Amino acid sequence: MAGSLRQQTGRKAGVRLVDCDVHPNIKSIKDLYPYLPRRWVDYIEETGFSQIPQNPYPKGANRGVRLDAVPENGVAGSDLNLMRSQLLDAYGVEFAILNPEHSYRLNFLPNADFAAALASAFNDWLVNEWLKKDPRFLGSAVITTQDPEQAVREIRRVGNDPRIVQILLPAGAQRPYGQRYYWPVYAAAEELGLAIGIHFGGTGVSTGHPPTPVGWPSFYLEWHTLMPQAFQAHLVSFICEGVFERFKGLRVTMIEGGFSWLPHVLWRLDKNFRALRSEVPWLKRFPSEYVAEHFRFTTQPMEEPENDADMLEVIRIIGGERLLMYATDYPHWDFDAPEYALPQGLDEATKLRILRENALEWYGLNGQASGLPGK
Amino acid sequence: MGKHPVCRVSELPPGSRRIFEVAGRSIGVFNVGGRFYALRNRCPHQGGPLCLGRLSGLVLAGAPGEHQYSDDGLILRCPWHGWEFDIRTGRAVIDPQKTRVKAYRVTVEPPRAETYPVVVEDQVVYVHL
Numbered sequence: 001m002a003g004s005l006r007q008q009t010g011r012k013a014g015v016r017l018v019d020c021d022v023h024p025n026i027k028s029i030k031d032l033y034p035y036l037p038r039r040w041v042d043y044i045e046e047t048g049f050s051q052i053p054q055n056p057y058p059k060g061a062n063r064g065v066r067l068d069a070v071p072e073n074g075v076a077g078s079d080l081n082l083m084r085s086q087l088l089d090a091y092g093v094e095f096a097i098l099n100p101e102h103s104y105r106l107n108f109l110p111n112a113d114f115a116a117a118l119a120s121a122f123n124d125w126l127v128n129e130w131l132k133k134d135p136r137f138l139g140s141a142v143i144t145t146q147d148p149e150q151a152v153r154e155i156r157r158v159g160n161d162p163r164i165v166q167i168l169l170p171a172g173a174q175r176p177y178g179q180r181y182y183w184p185v186y187a188a189a190e191e192l193g194l195a196i197g198i199h200f201g202g203t204g205v206s207t208g209h210p211p212t213p214v215g216w217p218s219f220y221l222e223w224h225t226l227m228p229q230a231f232q233a234h235l236v237s238f239i240c241e242g243v244f245e246r247f248k249g250l251r252v253t254m255i256e257g258g259f260s261w262l263p264h265v266l267w268r269l270d271k272n273f274r275a276l277r278s279e280v281p282w283l284k285r286f287p288s289e290y291v292a293e294h295f296r297f298t299t300q301p302m303e304e305p306e307n308d309a310d311m312l313e314v315i316r317i318i319g320g321e322r323l324l325m326y327a328t329d330y331p332h333w334d335f336d337a338p339e340y341a342l343p344q345g346l347d348e349a350t351k352l353r354i355l356r357e358n359a360l361e362w363y364g365l366n367g368q369a370s371g372l373p374g375k
Numbered sequence: 376m377g378k379h380p381v382c383r384v385s386e387l388p389p390g391s392r393r394i395f396e397v398a399g400r401s402i403g404v405f406n407v408g409g410r411f412y413a414l415r416n417r418c419p420h421q422g423g424p425l426c427l428g429r430l431s432g433l434v435l436a437g438a439p440g441e442h443q444y445s446d447d448g449l450i451l452r453c454p455w456h457g458w459e460f461d462i463r464t465g466r467a468v469i470d471p472q473k474t475r476v477k478a479y480r481v482t483v484e485p486p487r488a489e490t491y492p493v494v495v496e497d498q499v500v501y502v503h504l
Binding site: 337 | 420421422423424427428429452454455456457
């Protein structure tokens, strides 16, 4: 019954969506065994390793997933047919970018070689169990940056598959992503025409830092709300370190990190730049001027102010008709449904750009049939 | 809009719920400890299937650090975003005046055709639109 309701409203939307954040999931770590070297299967069996490091906050609502997305046998996101019926078919999704659940938190395993092996396994699992099975799927290949050399090798190993459109990293990090430590990764991504996708999560995990600069908040509510701090730190770092002067074709997708903070951060950054420019003399433009060319922001979880007109104003200020790309975050609890997510009063052209066209351009999918993206 | 029979009492034992199509509406009918409640199966937030959500209790506090738990089983949380609704009224816990889902009156009565007394289990659950 609920399914038919969603189908109805999906058709009403009338737009072939591009969903920029969808999470397929493994049922257990054993799903990766076919894609792991025997040495690491043995290690998992020997040690009883079962959980990729997680932040310590119990997920406050519905165990973190849409309850109606949990299949009878398995975990949310693990059932291809349910994902088809509940997401792709229900809403008329032309392309869905898959960001495998848990995978990006491999960046917080202390053992760099184990982490890199699991990342490779996730990527092969993604290609074989998902991308090959439905032409609407495109994927992000995860890398682990404990050892940047292995990360670069992984990008080169999987990055030529036309269904891989992005390299996946978590918002939580050991150091800001603009720093030169990461530049070999960006060189490889730029060369292969892959975006860098930075995804919500990975703050307050295992070997990483506390989730905020002031330490550990008490609640999941706080942890989730403050996630944009990590995105802000990375955006400022990318710009100030001169990443886009060195890698002029690099594209960075900020996934699930919000966007209403952009006016504050960019106004402050531009103002400071007037006085402090000589610290970063390689910048050839005002910091804010790098954003439109090098960043996109996915919409979910859409900020929901009391007054929709306030959101329209934010979208106008940031140039959201070009910067924003729609995402559902299926099957997570903070999923956004397309017919409700965008503010009332948004003009049709902007809506079309956000729901579809911006992502087609960003990932080079224009004029391509499903499953045959160009780079 | 009238009253609509949805099932027999025996088909909806305490602790259970069922979703019915009633006059074109998807409606969830709940039996919580022998009392029946009915809500529109559509969250006013983003249209999620509200009545598939988990039933929990009401957590309140008079001051930071307090945790008062009451109304166990009477707070329905949307299976998508976890918004809380009072199953008795359909009103949202956080802003009851503003956010609400339609709550329907439920009665348990003998089947209409019967003219003799029937045992409770054979009586019929009616949803009043």
